[in-house]
Amino acid sequence: MEPLNALVSVTNFMLIPAFAYGSQLALGALGITLIFSILRFAHFAHGDTMALGTAAVIGGTFFLQAQGIGIQPLPTALLALPFGILVMVGYLLAADRLVYRYYRKVKAKPMIFVMASLGVMFVTNGITRLFMGVSETRFEDGQRFIFTVREFRDFTGLAEGMALRSAQAITIITALVVMVILFWFLNRTRAGKSMRAYSDNEDLALLSGINPERVVVITWTITAILLVLAGTLYGLDKGFRPFNYFQLLLPMFAAAILGGLGSPLGAIVGAYVVAFAEMGITFAWRRVLTYLAPEGMEPSSMMQLLPVDYKFAVTFAILVIVLLFRPTGIFKGKVL
Amino acid sequence: MSAFLIGEAMTGGYGGADILHDCTIAVEKGEIAVIVGPNGAGKSTAMKAVFGMLRLREGRVRLAGEDITALSPQARVGKGMGFVPQTSNIFPSMSVEENLEMGAFIRKDDFRATMEQVYELFPILRDKRRQAAGELSGGQRQQVAVGRALMTQPSVLMLDEPTAGVSPIVMDELFDRIIEIARTGISILMVEQNARQALEIADKGYVLVQGANRYTDTGKALLADPDVRKSFLGG
Numbered sequence: 001m002e003p004l005n006a007l008v009s010v011t012n013f014m015l016i017p018a019f020a021y022g023s024q025l026a027l028g029a030l031g032i033t034l035i036f037s038i039l040r041f042a043h044f045a046h047g048d049t050m051a052l053g054t055a056a057v058i059g060g061t062f063f064l065q066a067q068g069i070g071i072q073p074l075p076t077a078l079l080a081l082p083f084g085i086l087v088m089v090g091y092l093l094a095a096d097r098l099v100y101r102y103y104r105k106v107k108a109k110p111m112i113f114v115m116a117s118l119g120v121m122f123v124t125n126g127i128t129r130l131f132m133g134v135s136e137t138r139f140e141d142g143q144r145f146i147f148t149v150r151e152f153r154d155f156t157g158l159a160e161g162m163a164l165r166s167a168q169a170i171t172i173i174t175a176l177v178v179m180v181i182l183f184w185f186l187n188r189t190r191a192g193k194s195m196r197a198y199s200d201n202e203d204l205a206l207l208s209g210i211n212p213e214r215v216v217v218i219t220w221t222i223t224a225i226l227l228v229l230a231g232t233l234y235g236l237d238k239g240f241r242p243f244n245y246f247q248l249l250l251p252m253f254a255a256a257i258l259g260g261l262g263s264p265l266g267a268i269v270g271a272y273v274v275a276f277a278e279m280g281i282t283f284a285w286r287r288v289l290t291y292l293a294p295e296g297m298e299p300s301s302m303m304q305l306l307p308v309d310y311k312f313a314v315t316f317a318i319l320v321i322v323l324l325f326r327p328t329g330i331f332k333g334k335v336l
Numbered sequence: 337m338s339a340f341l342i343g344e345a346m347t348g349g350y351g352g353a354d355i356l357h358d359c360t361i362a363v364e365k366g367e368i369a370v371i372v373g374p375n376g377a378g379k380s381t382a383m384k385a386v387f388g389m390l391r392l393r394e395g396r397v398r399l400a401g402e403d404i405t406a407l408s409p410q411a412r413v414g415k416g417m418g419f420v421p422q423t424s425n426i427f428p429s430m431s432v433e434e435n436l437e438m439g440a441f442i443r444k445d446d447f448r449a450t451m452e453q454v455y456e457l458f459p460i461l462r463d464k465r466r467q468a469a470g471e472l473s474g475g476q477r478q479q480v481a482v483g484r485a486l487m488t489q490p491s492v493l494m495l496d497e498p499t500a501g502v503s504p505i506v507m508d509e510l511f512d513r514i515i516e517i518a519r520t521g522i523s524i525l526m527v528e529q530n531a532r533q534a535l536e537i538a539d540k541g542y543v544l545v546q547g548a549n550r551y552t553d554t555g556k557a558l559l560a561d562p563d564v565r566k567s568f569l570g571g
Contacts, residue, residue, distance in 0.1 A: 190437075196430055209441045
């Protein structure tokens, strides 16, 4: 029995990647939950808008790299973030002007909004592919590892190694900082409170002199920031491929619904639950269990519940179970 | 007529047939006016018309002599009218204090003194100021709703059935508070289901039937009027 090696192994292969993935999902799910509670519809264009935002950041990164501008040892993409955010704020506000505002004016049913966002999704997807193609783009530069497997092994003398990639560390730190700022904004500032008031009771917010169009603009702006951050961090971690971003729609919605739609805290908790469930169920536990099992009882199979290709099936199962048994989610959100 | 707030000869509805027919509602400075009447008499509609939530075909609304008929409800709030809707009149997931802050949203000056006045009027709200308004009892929610409307320091406060769904004890308590508010010089216009109790505190009472004025008099006179008693107050 070597519990320490088991711990190192599970941390290296599951806990760290899941935590990073969960942080990326959380930023995306926060946007979904904000749009749902304030604009009152399920934003299906979320994944593809994230892809377009990341594409803008990649464009900015390549430009900066060509100029020889960088922030070693950090990835250049971080420097290009403001550009990506600016582009996406513009893009989302334009989408709102051209598409959603009309439906708000005629007080369309939420389902109409969802269909409209589906249309925006296709257009956004097309634009992204026009610029980026469908193949994978890697844009991570700078120092790749905080510490490598070899360094860890040499340092600790353990048989198992553990690595921490820069992209993962940056993801986790950024996500936590952004969440703190978002909660501060929503709970402490006048604009944030007016957003919550509008989400709570639209008519009374109007009566209190809160300008709905202003609330809408702030919401899209925050969403754009969250989207570009989530997309860029995901791309740094796993590489950029537009289709993967579309696929993120499912875990992001599952996270938002599991946590309780409309609850920012719920979106974060839901995102980590989804990430750990996906990784945990598709993880091959053999190595970890070999360290834990008594002599001679080591597992002979992979000890993997589902192949990695089925990770979205795990998310889908979570989504179905939540909708069947607790549609309001963990933190009593709204029902889709 | 030169009442402080007056909806004069109002005729109109929500599109389609008129609900109000030549209906006049007025309230003097610092007085309490109560609109009573049977179900479907257009009580709430009359109040909404005064507040601009209903397009009038005829008649006008004047506040302190100024014609405000064309103004939106939001603009009327800016002119010093406070409105407490009958339902969904709070922000349930926000704390009591945040509800009051939202009430003061249009104010650019320091509103802490006003908040202090609201807490003095409704001491229970001070104790619960960090609690989500949606978790409070019915009576306390109404206090939050009235408090929110008072945050703009209105000259007229309009209440749509403030005592709907609260216990008789809480109702008496609310009426006492409303009298207190009126004593500070704020005019009160309210619609009430509990006609007898409401007329007892009213300076002016309006009995509406089918969207038109049937009886208009002081609260006391209406209570004493045998016709009103027989038809609307249950003998």
